[in-house]
Amino acid sequence: MSIMQLTQTIHIMPSPQVRSRKRPVQQTLPGMELEMSTPPQVTNRQIAEVLSGIADLLETQNSNPYRIQAYRNAARGVLDLAEPAAQILARGEELPLAGVGDRLRAHINELVQMGTVTFQNGLLMQTLPQGVRALMAIEHIGPYTAIRLYEELDIDSPEKLLRAAQQQRIRQLTGFGTRSEARLQEAAQRLMKEKRPQRSLSVVA
Numbered sequence: 001m002s003i004m005q006l007t008q009t010i011h012i013m014p015s016p017q018v019r020s021r022k023r024p025v026q027q028t029l030p031g032m033e034l035e036m037s038t039p040p041q042v043t044n045r046q047i048a049e050v051l052s053g054i055a056d057l058l059e060t061q062n063s064n065p066y067r068i069q070a071y072r073n074a075a076r077g078v079l080d081l082a083e084p085a086a087q088i089l090a091r092g093e094e095l096p097l098a099g100v101g102d103r104l105r106a107h108i109n110e111l112v113q114m115g116t117v118t119f120q121n122g123l124l125m126q127t128l129p130q131g132v133r134a135l136m137a138i139e140h141i142g143p144y145t146a147i148r149l150y151e152e153l154d155i156d157s158p159e160k161l162l163r164a165a166q167q168q169r170i171r172q173l174t175g176f177g178t179r180s181e182a183r184l185q186e187a188a189q190r191l192m193k194e195k196r197p198q199r200s201l202s203v204v205a
Helices: 045-061 066-079 087-090 100-114 130-138 143-153 157-168 178-195
Strands: 002-011 116-124
Touching: 045 066, 045 100, 066 100, 066 178, 087 100, 100 116, 130 157, 143 157, 157 178
Parallel strands: none
Antiparallel strands: 002 116
């Protein structure tokens, strides 16, 4: 289940639908009207750069590694095409890209047609390390905070979080302070107390 989902749009050239906001041009004599300029064609290199950039962005956000690799494979495939992708799509043909799914092909087509691409990036619970998920069970800790604690301080449990707070190591991270460290320490203590097994009372006959 997705726990965070963002939508981003990348522009590599103005959309052909966007009209200029300049003042209207004065009327000209018949036959001297301004010709409609043809929008520049998106090159294979531009497509590959966008796809590679999306892969890098997803990687920094700890997204699904298979999805990251798919974008990189698609970028390499576009660069290896024998002719511009725009010309292939203009003929109504499918791009000869092995292993590229329908959604990624739709992104490439959007890039060629509009000069922009809109994609969703987020963190999927099942792709996160077990230690990160353990930290997210603690109050005040979201996915990105959990990832930072896990990667920068090697914290993967409430016990390690408590110990790091007691050693005043959390406050040394950028964006954290004494108050946030104390709040996380209290939250870790509460969770540990809740998980502590209760002693059972047995009656001896």
